[in-house]
Amino acid sequence: MLNRKQFIKRGVSAARAMIIGPTVMEAADYFSPLRLTILHTNDTHSRMDPFPMDGGRNQGLGGVAARAQLIEKIRQEEEHVLLLDAGDIFQGTPYFNLYKGEPEIKAMAAMNYDACTIGNHDFDAGMENLATQLTRHANFPMLVTNYDFAGTPMEQKTQPYKILKKGKLRIGVFGVSIEGRGLIPDNLFGATKYLDPVQKANEAANKLKKDEYCDMIICLSHLGYQYKDNKVSDEILAKESENIDLIIGGHTHTFFDSPVTYKNRKGDDIIVNQVGWAGIVLGRLDFEFTKFSGKKLAGNHNISVSQKTGG
Amino acid sequence: MRKNPAFSLVAFFIFIVSCHTAYQAQSLQYKAYRINDSQQKDSSVLMLIKPYGDSVNKSMSDVVGFAEKTLDKKQPEGTLGNFMVDAFFAMAKEKYNTQVDVGFLNFGGIRLTQLPAGNVTRGKIFELMPFDNLLILQKMKGDVLQQLLDLIAAKGGWPVAGLTMQIRNKKAMNVMIGGKPIDMSTIYTTMNSDFIANGGDNADMLRPIPQITNGYLMRDALFDYIKKLKSEGKNISAKEENRVTHAE
Secondary structure, eight states, X not given: OOOHHHHHHTTOOHHHHHHXXXXXHHHXXXXXXXXXXXXXXXXXXXXXXXXXXXXXXXXXXXXXXXXXXXXXXHXXXXXXXXXXXXXXXXXXXXXXXXXXXXXXXXXXXXXXXXXXXXXXXXXXXXXXXXXXHHHHHOSSOBBXXXXXXXXXXXXTTSBSEEXXXXXXXXXXXXEEEOOXXXXXXXXXXXXXXXXXXXXXXXHHHHIIIIISOOSEEEEEEESOSOOSSSOOOHHHHHHHOXXXXXXXXXXXXXXXXXXXXXXXXXXXXXXXXXXXXXXXXXXXXXXXXXXXXXXXXXXXXXXXXXXXXXX | OOOOHHHHHXXXXXXHHHOOOOEEEEXXXXXXXXXXXXXXXXXXXXXXXXXXXXXXXXXXXXXXXEXXXXXXXXXXXXXXXXXXXXXXXXXXXXXXXXXXXXXXOOGGGOOOXXXXXXXXXXXXXXXXXXXXXXXXXXXXXXHHHHHXXXXXXXXXXXXXXXXXXXXXXXXXXXXXXXXXXXXXXXXXXXXXXXXXXXXGGGOGGGTTSOOBOOOOBHHHHHHHHHHHHHHTTOOBOOOOOSSEEEOO
């Protein structure tokens, strides 16, 4: 009997699939549910080297070379891996003061990041510098759907979303970022227009779901996890969202003990996670998928969450 | 789970026609890997960053000072914030050669959570204050200053110099400046970063106020202050002094 992997490798057309018949395919899917491993970082803040051994609480933690090695190991073990970042790649160590983000982007390119979003500190050496660093050194897209960069040096340097195909899965990824006014100096934010992140996120997610038939929709967010006042956050976005399955967050440098599940506007589950800052932690989320079998699933979409053991 | 074969066939055709939306996430297993220096490293990434790191280390490894104890970033008040704001306050008076009434540092402007006890390198000061922010002065009436203090209270307390205050219901209460209660019509000379003076961290009330500036970088103020302490035979140190407290 064919397993799914062999099936795909032989490039079987829809016509041939019909001859073999749905029962074989369904059986194959039944016995080997699709898995997707998502690895993620946020607010790495130019932390190329581990924190120095100076007695501080973070001493020895982080470092891009050890992160790269771990990512490579996981890629060897898992068939479908995505590597994502939620912004604030820049600023925080003298690497940035001296090189304006070049080694940071080069290291991410070497690790084969699939996508990132933009953080407020990615503006710190100016939009022209960010555009230059991305153009010269990035092999991954910077995604943001609620900044309008028309007439700025960042025009056409970002994309609202990207569809990443992993085996049979179509994963829609988009980005949202934080209000610049009051956070990013005016001379750095320039003519960038900030648009409502909840509205833009729902627009992107609806498009990815309905027009692009994505099986999973991921939001890379630099909004921040939650605030004491009603400032828009990942928590607020999650509750007001539709069709987003996962928010990978940043900005508030929050170390989650475990991913948090919310109910979206339709009552479906949406997961939020964030892994602190400085590359101290690499987050890993292993999703298992089952097939829809053509009919609308009854009731709301729930995702069971548990801690991964081993590995 | 048995299925009607005819239904399966129909479902399958629907699947072929639409081609997509066929899978749904059902379960999630999570893990957080802590990355540390003792783990195996990727040699190509090490090679890639080495030339950058060598030059960073060359220019940043000089020891500029000595911290007597570990200073921490904390709200409403912490030792690391007090050290920094005292440095800015002292250097503002010196570099602008004028009386300054009060000084501020936004809490988010402290870019390390800790300054560990022991030798402090040039690189550590860059990490503490990586931005090229300027140390500037503004003159404002007490009522505008009170708005800024209320913002600071609402945000949970920032490092301050030259004043004491209490936080109650997100407002600044019992504000004392130079030992006297704040006066709404007195004009105060205040020290801030150009980031805050330009309305950063929602300090919109400061936007219209002219800035007195000589292009002096806040990071240079830290270096100069540490040098100044050294010349007086002192090390880096700070205390919590109830400058900003929560009211009962």
